[in-house]
Amino acid sequence: MSRQKLRVLIVDDSASVRQILTSILNEDPDIEVMAAASDPFAAARRIQDEIPDVIILDIEMPRMDGLTFLRKIMAQRPIPVVICSTLTERGSDLMFEAFAAGAVEILPKPRVETRQALLESSSQLREAVKAAARARVRQRQQPRRTVEAKLTADAIIPPPVVGRVRPETDRIVCIGVSTGGTESLRDVLEVLPPDCPGILIVQHMPQGFTAAFARRLNGLCAIEVKEAEDGEPVLRGCAYIAPGARHMLLQRTGLRYHIAIKDGPPVSRHRPSADVLFRSAAQHAGRNALGIIMTGMGDDGANGLLEMRKLGAATRAQDEDSCVVFGMPKEAIARGAVDKVVSLTQIPREIMMWGTVGQMVSAG
Template sequence: MNRPQPIKVLIVDDSAVVRQVLAELMNKAPDIEVIGHAMDPIFAMDRMQKQWPDVILLDIEMPRMDGITFLKKIMVEHPTPVIICSSLTEKGAETTMQALGAGAFAIFTKPTMGVKSFLQEAAQELVASVRAAGAARVSRIPRLALHKPTAKLSADAVLAASTGAMAVTTDRFSAIGTSTGGTQALEYVLSALPRTCPGLVVVQHMPERFTAAFAERLDNLCEIRVREAKTGDRIMPGLALIAPGGKHLVVKRSGAQYHVDVIGAPPVNRHCPSVDVLFRSVANSAGANAKGVIMTGMGDDGARGLLEMREAGARTFAQDEESCVVFGMPKEAIRMGAAERVLSLSEIPEVLER
């Protein structure tokens, strides 16, 4: 029986220490092979003419050509999953948005000090991202922001399970959860919605400081209003509220209206914000007054919460494998019977609008 070919990785970073550490971490995984490294994109292009990688680990600030320019060139000439691994992205949310807009598969932030020890601690998450990138349909959509590994808690760490369905009201809204591939998928979905559509609450896995810039970018592209959620915001027609990075987003009912709270709590399913937390809060507070949609993403965050929503009377949907960049979260939701229907990305706006 033939063993599957390893994922071929090219490392592009002007730091010799970073190149060495990343190469050592990648080569420890039996299914990953580092085929080369380069100190800048010019050297990288020469290397890629001999052998094209499956995944590229790319810094942003480099001599002769910056990472964003190189990324754009790759995505036009030969779309390939690119994971940005840069300290600049930690303090430059706008740069991160440029990378995501140019087609970066993932954003991995590294500190300016203690890079070697940080990369070693975060090796498990980085390797998992490379594996997801190697299996992704990069021409369909791409992206994600990664987090340092944490203990895997359930939504019980933040909210108690629902004790009963809520009465039907005239206020209706939809909850969306997504991760890897979600930034561009959300751009597609939200930009297709009219101002009259029901309100939306959204969890996109992203680190702190990036979600405000992400929401602002979507607001400029969409007919509906999009903003980073704040405690007390009312869910209203024509408005999408994006969960802030590093905080959980929960929905609460006040009379016949729905508001959100932004709360600090431990990561759930290793994510903060967590889709499971949002979906559980929707099941608890809204029941049949809500719809839930789980979209492209790595892992299983949101699958159990979507099931709780369905059991509470909500309409529930999952993105199909064909249109997902990574069919992890929707696949788990479908397996658990959480999704009432499976939809292509192009079908999701119509379901949200109705």
């Protein structure tokens, strides 16, 4: 018996974009576009007849903007929504409003709406739809067919040396997160005190958004949150977000940590990749590191977290109940990479307990 296809509703005021997105999605045997609507009013009428598994939604549309429609959906009948829009960093406030309103994923739509431009992101679009279909969406109050080669972290950094002893130094925290991560990271970082350990974060996010994402979090948190820069030191009370489309690595000179930002191919189909960050932490920090893998689709970070654990690092995974998508944590757990599974609300406490023990060891 054939598997039931994911039913998708496309909402975009451009007829050419609707046609191209429909073609891209229908090429995947697991996806079927049930309808394409030119505005939210037409979409609402279509939803009355059939509830889609996923909605692909533009932001800038006549009659009713996509953000307003998203809020109405989440207040009345939550459905997984993927935003596909021309939003850039200049529209980052709208992007974060969309995440806060319940969007599962946001994909940039090329400004030049040609078939070739959209086809280049077809794999990413299909992956986002499948991730959204698995996402846990909650009611909110209203106010790819081309398969790329899947590279490992070997493409960026050599494997760590097992058995190498690393001197005790400041403790470091590395976090890998994807779908559902923007709001989850906010929940974690908002409650951390200014004396928390230095934190390196890989959040799968398109180029151009990470600087605005870091600024937004910095305005909400007691700690400093910034987009990571090549060569800068890792300091206590600071969280560093990997720049979109570039890998972030932890490096060390003597007893001091610093950040390296590198170009290179996608690893585990992502750039930045959690596998790359985790491997660098295993290599340069070992037992002085805490690795945390959070909500997201796929398996990026699972192998790197296992390497961290093998070299003495503490490792944590977010539990299924608090994940938007229990993909990355599930893969890490299955591979034996995790020594403790915790809820989202427990993660800040795990970070501070880890940092406190490290301070006591250093003082001793």
